[in-house]
Amino acid sequence: MATIEVKVPDIGEFRDVEVIEVLVKPGDRIAPEQSLITVESDKASMEIPAPLGGVVVAMKVALGDKVSRGSLLMDLEVSEAGEAAPPPAGGAAVAGGSAPADAVAAGAPAGARVAFDAAPAADVGEAPAVPAADAVGRSVAAPLPAGAADAASDAVVQPHASPSVRRFARELGVDLSRVRGSGPKQRILHDDVRAWVKALAARADDPGSTGGAPGVLAGLPPWPQVDFAKFGPVEARPLSRIRKLSAANLHRNWVAIPHVSQHEDADVTDLESLRTQLNRENEGEGAKLTMLAFLVKACVSALKKFPEFNASLDGDTLVLKRYYHVGFAADTPNGLVVPVIRDADRKGVLEIARESAELAAKARAGKLMPSDMQGGTFSISSLGGIGGTYFTPIINAPEVAILGVCRAARRPVWDGSSFQPRLVLPMSLSYDHRVIDGAAAARFNAWLAQLLADFRRAML
Numbered sequence: 001m002a003t004i005e006v007k008v009p010d011i012g013e014f015r016d017v018e019v020i021e022v023l024v025k026p027g028d029r030i031a032p033e034q035s036l037i038t039v040e041s042d043k044a045s046m047e048i049p050a051p052l053g054g055v056v057v058a059m060k061v062a063l064g065d066k067v068s069r070g071s072l073l074m075d076l077e078v079s080e081a082g083e084a085a086p087p088p089a090g091g092a093a094v095a096g097g098s099a100p101a102d103a104v105a106a107g108a109p110a111g112a113r114v115a116f117d118a119a120p121a122a123d124v125g126e127a128p129a130v131p132a133a134d135a136v137g138r139s140v141a142a143p144l145p146a147g148a149a150d151a152a153s154d155a156v157v158q159p160h161a162s163p164s165v166r167r168f169a170r171e172l173g174v175d176l177s178r179v180r181g182s183g184p185k186q187r188i189l190h191d192d193v194r195a196w197v198k199a200l201a202a203r204a205d206d207p208g209s210t211g212g213a214p215g216v217l218a219g220l221p222p223w224p225q226v227d228f229a230k231f232g233p234v235e236a237r238p239l240s241r242i243r244k245l246s247a248a249n250l251h252r253n254w255v256a257i258p259h260v261s262q263h264e265d266a267d268v269t270d271l272e273s274l275r276t277q278l279n280r281e282n283e284g285e286g287a288k289l290t291m292l293a294f295l296v297k298a299c300v301s302a303l304k305k306f307p308e309f310n311a312s313l314d315g316d317t318l319v320l321k322r323y324y325h326v327g328f329a330a331d332t333p334n335g336l337v338v339p340v341i342r343d344a345d346r347k348g349v350l351e352i353a354r355e356s357a358e359l360a361a362k363a364r365a366g367k368l369m370p371s372d373m374q375g376g377t378f379s380i381s382s383l384g385g386i387g388g389t390y391f392t393p394i395i396n397a398p399e400v401a402i403l404g405v406c407r408a409a410r411r412p413v414w415d416g417s418s419f420q421p422r423l424v425l426p427m428s429l430s431y432d433h434r435v436i437d438g439a440a441a442a443r444f445n446a447w448l449a450q451l452l453a454d455f456r457r458a459m460l
């Protein structure tokens, strides 16, 4: 056994550089090339790896110390058989002029203190400019060229982190550009990476949490914590189970699907006359015919004409469905639910009206079964009973489109020679742009508007 002094090697222009990490401690058994400390200049950080394997006897530097070439780093006990790294090519950078491995292997007397320089591994970007193994094995003789680090770091603006933090982040698959550094000059520390991963895991466990979306909001400032009571009276109302569930699903759909909303007006003057006339004729004979029922039927017709709207993405495959189960958003005291009218293509408007009324009543009574809400291929969100003009409905994954409608209103419509008072229904179609092109969406809407303007077309 021999105890050697490990010193800072030639580190080029790095002089009086700060020790920003001490990566080993007394008693540690270290391998050749293992990083011992990280030093940092104004523009780059650099790890100093061990020239030999052994056991750390004593550290001679601490965090914040300033070191230069020749500064003593540690006392290292090495076996005489040698746990040495390959001798450096070019043979330089060994204090005292002897090659480290040779000196020990040649049988330096037990207890002798042999001073070795370690070889640096610089890091100025995401990938070390000089990989540690290369630095030890081949490049010791070539100190980091002055300015090389500066040039590299100027060329690519990288997160400020030491090589070991970069390596740690790489192991965990963490993109450092998303992590906020809490060290001096916003340097990212190991603890920052750990905290980022923990926060991500916590959000993944609680996807419905306010202000959290795994992998999307990560790296943004934390959600503002405000004591609202400081500003006025407040009431804390816990979210219902349905609201929490729908919030989580809506959030996922909003962040995961590239939504585009396409708006269109449909002239429903004649359709509304037909609807009210039929309702008068059938008064007291069961379900009222609703605009929603006509919309379901019209959408089925459009879905048949444009099958990619009645589909789901499965990886790189688009699954086109040959069944037409249309969901509709129902507003309930506990939040939004989407019951599904199955096989809407095989049902008449009256049957759809009856079924949607039953499902809406069940929804409001909180009595929907999971099976009532499964299997949808397309959804409709109708705010027609309430008001508004246009909005951007959120797609109900794994569907690829949703139609939102607002309140129909009389508007002056130019018929070529004069303005006519027409009942106009504002429609908003949101679609998944990964699957549907804007032109297809415009065609879908135009077809739907034509159909609603002249419902006889639904028979075609």
Ligand code: COA
Pocket (backbone or CB within 6 Å): 290, 291, 292, 328, 329, 330, 331, 332, 336, 360, 381, 382, 383, 384, 385, 386, 393, 394, 405, 406, 407, 408, 409, 425
């Ligand atoms: N334009 C004008 N009037 C409309 C209309 C429209 N587009 N849609 C409905 N109306 C009228 C109806 O004719 C009815 O009037 P009436 O009582 O004089 O006959 C009135 O508005 C109420 O209709 P509504 O209760 O909305 O019935 P519906 O069958 O049209 O809709 C639901 C049923 C379940 C869709 C609806 O009650 C509901 O919950 N909508 C909210 C959906 C929602 O929250 N979406 C947002 C998701 S982000």
